[in-house]
Amino acid sequence: MKIYIINLKRSVERRLAITTQCDALGLDYEVIEAVDGRIFSPEELKLHTAEINYAYRPGEIGCALSHLRIYEKIVEDRFLPHKRLTP
Secondary structure (H helix, E strand, O other): EEEEEEOOOHHHHHHOOOHHHHHHOOOEEEEEEEEEHOOHHHHHHHHOOOOOOOOOOHHHHHHHHHHHHHHHHHHHHOOOOOOOOOO
């Protein structure tokens, strides 16, 4: 089973630490670049949330969007290997 690792682009040391561990253990993994909600404009934040929503902080919104990327990737890889859902 493939392991998906969510990592912010700027967190180079963290990515290196986890990939080193995965390599040492011979694990099948893929690093997915995290969505950094902290760089969103107020308009972008509003686009990705609702007025009544638990995720209202930029980091929470980025986290949720990062997990959505993983779910899309799993569906694409497993069920739609020749089609991309998102560009």
